[in-house]
Amino acid sequence: MKILTTITGVWSQPHAKRRVLVPTMGALHKAHGELIRVAREHAGRDGEVAVSIFVNPLQFGPGSDYECYPRPEKVDEEFCRNAGAALLFRPSAAEMYADDRSVFVEESSLSKMLEGKSRTGHFRGVCTVVAKLFHILSPNAAVFGEKDFQQLAILRRMVRDLDFKIDIIAVPTMREVDGLACSSRNQYLDDEERKQAAILYKALRAAADAGQKSAQEIVSLARNVINQAPLAQVDYIEVVDTESFQPIEVVRPNSLLAVAVFFGKTRLIDNIRLG
Numbered sequence: 001m002k003i004l005t006t007i008t009g010v011w012s013q014p015h016a017k018r019r020v021l022v023p024t025m026g027a028l029h030k031a032h033g034e035l036i037r038v039a040r041e042h043a044g045r046d047g048e049v050a051v052s053i054f055v056n057p058l059q060f061g062p063g064s065d066y067e068c069y070p071r072p073e074k075v076d077e078e079f080c081r082n083a084g085a086a087l088l089f090r091p092s093a094a095e096m097y098a099d100d101r102s103v104f105v106e107e108s109s110l111s112k113m114l115e116g117k118s119r120t121g122h123f124r125g126v127c128t129v130v131a132k133l134f135h136i137l138s139p140n141a142a143v144f145g146e147k148d149f150q151q152l153a154i155l156r157r158m159v160r161d162l163d164f165k166i167d168i169i170a171v172p173t174m175r176e177v178d179g180l181a182c183s184s185r186n187q188y189l190d191d192e193e194r195k196q197a198a199i200l201y202k203a204l205r206a207a208a209d210a211g212q213k214s215a216q217e218i219v220s221l222a223r224n225v226i227n228q229a230p231l232a233q234v235d236y237i238e239v240v241d242t243e244s245f246q247p248i249e250v251v252r253p254n255s256l257l258a259v260a261v262f263f264g265k266t267r268l269i270d271n272i273r274l275g
Helices: 007-011 030-043 073-083 114-118 122-137 146-161 184-188 191-197 199-209 215-226
Strands: 002-004 019-024 048-053 087-089 141-145 167-171 232-241 255-263 266-274
Touching: 007 122, 019 030, 019 122, 030 048, 030 073, 030 141, 030 167, 048 073, 048 122, 087 122, 114 122, 114 146, 114 232, 114 255, 122 146, 141 146, 146 167, 146 255, 146 266, 184 266, 191 199, 191 255, 199 215, 199 255, 199 266, 215 232, 215 255
Parallel strands: 002 087, 019 048, 019 141, 048 087, 141 167
Antiparallel strands: 232 255, 255 266
16 A cells, blocks of 8 residues: 655556545544445456545634544554555645645535534535545545535535536445444543433434424424433534435425534534435
8 A cells, every 4th residue: 555645746656547535534443444445346456445534624613623633643554554445645734735725615505504504614625625635636436424414415516516527426324333423533422422422323213213294393303312311412403405405394305314413522413314
């Protein structure tokens, strides 16, 4: 596995016939392993998997966890090597962004709700860094997880609207035994927070299985379940359309229940399709 830290280093390397990119912020876990596995399938025998690890400062808001975000470099290297990645691109912030940078990529419709509403500027940072990674690494396809469902939809829109010749591959959310969605931020949880965080998937399943058609009833049900966990502080619980991400009143095909909940200082997100 080649480990590269500069853009010119990437551009100087020979390119496989087919390259599939797995963009990450590191602190890799089994969900990333699944993304890499799917990427290998799509790369085929003559292709290669490239993994990027970059903790992107543009998608962290003021007072967020950018400085303390985990960066276990050696562990991540070994993880990628064992998973079958051919290339690991791990640039510094200075390599990716000039001090006087003034050009950004911004989606102006799907990003207004949910995460975009709670985290101002977050998706501008996501779109900017992913567009740069696409330009630097020239993949034929890129793999993203459905846990970040809104991000997935926004990146698909970016690829469509900016005419990137790149396939976006979605991978279902990977979960722990108790249903908690795998996330690098889970390691921030103390023992009690981690135990109570399992309530999120319980709430999503209860809402999805209830057979309710009213979004208001679904949100109320999910909130009541989450409130059973004393440490849970709800940021949002919403039912939206998976295409437009606008709130809907009645469940129909392509409906999504999305939640964001704090456990202590750790903010977790999850979602489930309805209808």
